[in-house]
Amino acid sequence: MTTEAPEPQTLPTTLDVDLAVIGFGKGGKTLAAAMAKRGARVAMIEQSDQMYGGTCINIGCVPTKALVYDAENTGGDLPGPDRYRQATRRTDDLTALLRGKNFAMLDTLDTVTVITGTAAFTDAHTLTVQAGDDTMQVTARTIVINTGADPDLPPLPGLRESAHVVTSTQLLARDERPDHLVVIGGGYVAVEFASMHAAFGAQVTVLERGDRILRTEDADVAAAAADILTSSGVTIRTGVTITGIKDDDDRAHVTYTDDNGVEQTVPADTVLAALGRRPHTDGLNLVAAGIRTDHRGAIVVDEHLRTSQPHVYAIGDVNGGPQFTYVSLDDYRIVLDDLVSTGARTTADRKAVASALFMTPPLARVGLTETEARATGRPLLLAVRQVADMATVPRARIVHDPRGLMKAVVDAETDQILGVTMLSHDSHETINTVALAMRHGITATQLRDEIYTHPSMTEAFNDLFANLKPLQEQS
Structure with a gap:
């Protein structure tokens, strides 16, 4: 399935609006629609017609999770490369459908002008937009920067020069599955792509410079995730230093020094550089508007997401905050409140924001890790449960995946839940129950004694919180 391209634009040379939004991401498009429905004149500026709807729909959450699902559930009788081609076709159809719906969501509003072009500040209220062969000036009383972030390519020897090195995008x-994929990095993007491609039958090697993958997680959680990846066929090398990437006719050779100081080389037809993302501010000419950035290039904002120019806001990944679509959506709520209401809502209101890594099974967490909780110095209760040992939670065995573990850290004096980590089937869903509980002051005891449907993964909370013990009693 595909969607028809929008009609060629006939644009004025100047446009005066109440709100200009640069970038079609989650927060920006939602704000544009909300303000337009309130009667505001809005310009939505997006540099590519392949990015209507933003990163999540086109090159982020939706396509990656669609591929993860297909890797786990579809095309079992096909060879891995054919399964991958089938999955990418389905994913392309899905993103095209959503892209068209997102374009129509704004284009059908009478007071919105969607401009496909590249914007740069001329001054604090004026944008020069290059739209094909046309140039136009957009003047706006309020401007929202929603340009997202790009994969980062650090100066590793040969990384930028190799024809076989790719970003996640x-x-x-x-649509061709790699035969041997080398992943440089050990964070969320690295692990997700490694898990997914291994499920499609590729040979996968992960090279991580730290002593373990997933360094923001507790050591036992990272080890459990590594064991799951290894059992799925992924080779993990930690403590490595990349010394060079060189191409021959049909592949790259990644040379690294291992944790024993021995030089090793691994060949690959594809090398994924999963080494973080940096805010996309290149070409915006922020200096002309007097908008400050930090040492990482992120736009500096206050708790209302206002930049150094109070009528200019920066939302989503470009402001250096958590790089999650749902955080961008909350950014929209903050800016909308600032524009049309009391301005009481701020980033300080965010509590217990969960995260999820879509390996198989997924890893999800909200709140503090055990390591972070220990650093607070407060008395703690801790529970660590292997999913396979949770006899009263049969759901994982029903779906043939009892791998992983669950952890809970609780304040021993207040019964307040400080953090929960779940490496288990459906953790990306069940973690939201914990996040909601934490935001609304529901205690560990209340979650322990709640009534849950059966058989479900949510009823794991009966078991998990029943096994809390004082930290000093943990082996």
């Missing part, structure tokens, strides 16, 4: 654009 470039790898998603391919």
Whole structure:
């Protein structure tokens, strides 16, 4: 399934609006629609007609999770490369459908002008937009920067020069599955792509410079995730230093020094650089508007998401905050409140924001890790449960995946839940129950004694919180 391209634009040379939004991401498009429905004149500026709807729909959450699902559930009788091609076709159809719906969501509003072009500040209220061969000036009383972030390519020897090195965006654009994928990095993007491609039958090697993958997680959680990846066929090398990437006719050779100081080389037809993302501010000419950035290039904002120019806001990944679509959506709520209401809502209101990594099974967490909780110095209760040992939680065995573990850290004096980590089937869903509980002051005891449907993964909370013990009693 595909969607028809929008009609060629006939644009004025100047446009005066109440609100200009640069970037079609989650927060920006939602704000544009909300303000337009209130009667505001809005310009939505997006540099590519392949990015209507933003990163999540086109090159982020939606396509990656669609591929993860297909890797786990579809095309079992097909060879891995054919399964991958089938999955990428389905994913392309899905993103095209959503892209068209997102374009129509704004284009059908009478007071919105969607402009496909590249914006740069001329001054604090004026944008120069290059739209094909046309140039126009957009003047706005309020401007929202929603340009997201790009994969970062640090100066590793040969990384930028190799024809076989790709970013996550470039790898998603391919319909041919790698035979041997080398992933440089050990964070969320690295692990997700490693798990997914291994499930499609690729040979996968992960090279991580730290002593473990997933360094923001507790050591036992990271080890459990590594064991799951290894059992799925992924080779993990930690403590490595990349010394060079060189191409021959049909592949790259990644040379690294291992944790024993021995030089090793691994060949690959594809090398994924999963080494973080940096805010996309290049070309915006922020200096002309007097908008400050930090040492990482992120736009500096206050708790209302206002930049150094109070009528200019920066939302989503470009402001250096958590790089989650649902945080961008909350950014929209803050800016909308600032524009049309009391301005009482701020980033300080955010509590217990969960995260999820879509390996198989997924890893989800909200709140503090055990390591972080220990650092607070407060008396703690801790529970660590292997999913396979939770006899009263049969759901994981019903779906043939009892791998992983669950952890809970609780304040021993207040019964307040400080953090929960779940490496288990459906953790990306069940973690939201904990996040909601934490935001509304529901205690560990209340979650322990709650009534849950059966058989479900949510009823794991009966078991998990029943096994809390003082930290000093933990082996």
